[in-house]
Amino acid sequence: MKDPDRRLSELEALYRERFPHFVQVACAIVGDRDRAMEVVQEAFVGAIRGRDRFRGEGPLEAWVWRAVVNAARDAVRRPLVEAGSEPDAVYQVPEPVRRLAPLIAALPERQRLAVFLRYYADLDYRTIGDALEIEVGTVSATLATAHATLRKKLRKVEADA
Template sequence: MTTPATEPERSTDETEAVRRAQAGDRDAFADLVAAHAPAATRAAAWFGAGPDVDDVVQEAFVKAWQALDRFRPGAPFRPWLVRIVANQTRNTVRGRRRRDALAVRALDLRDGPDPALDALAAERQRSLLAAVRSLRPAERDVVVCRWLLGLTEAETATALGIPAGTAKSRASRALARLRAELTELEVSHDRG
């Protein structure tokens, strides 16, 4: 049975893979993609990519490859990649909203209740998803990085391009909102 690599080993291996990828080694970049694709996919899903998760992740890796020359040697790769995924998700969602708005206008559809959202609220896990999605985008992004992707406070700040203190205060506000909303959902569910 093999033991998991220690942090310094992982860091050294990753640093070497990044260095080789920056020198144009596509195999080294493929190793980085393989190592970070699951986290990138989770990030895109939690940041709201919806059905476009795979496209967002693929485009994020393309952009990461193109921007490798701007990656700071020795810095952790994952927070840098998560930042690219977050930006790509925002761009994709913004584009989707524009397309959806045009389609609604073109078809003269009226907004109505969303049965999918009603179904989501029925289960605890889905309640958490709805609560996270109801957060302000800046707070949701911090929650996704810290607790769903397991980034440290410093890595979260790096990934989102914000000061560490801002990441900490957003996390605190987001957790308070999540507790309040989930408590309210449980109370209303118990009454129903």
């Protein structure tokens, strides 16, 4: 097992290099930038506290991505207490309906997360698999299914338009 302090340095490097990507994915899940930054902080706090438990079976980054995704999912499930989050919903100026946004939002959770990790974080299939705790083959199938669903629904939207 690696020296915990060395692991701490690796986590710090990851935090500093990939912070905007972590926030981008977390924001796509929780829907709010400030909340996403808090989620990423929480994920790293948990990663630091539990760094002794990381066994090195996959890349450290995948392990951290799992923490970020889980923290973001938990944040969505938690009742909203922080001031200011609902007022943002009140203030939101309606934007033009985008073709793809509702279709992505309607994907099952695993497909949606796989899409976020693939396109926002540009992760390879192995890392996505580690983050979502699924096999590499399942990542490939999940993304293929997501693409097929979006393609089919997009064609339907265009046909109905």
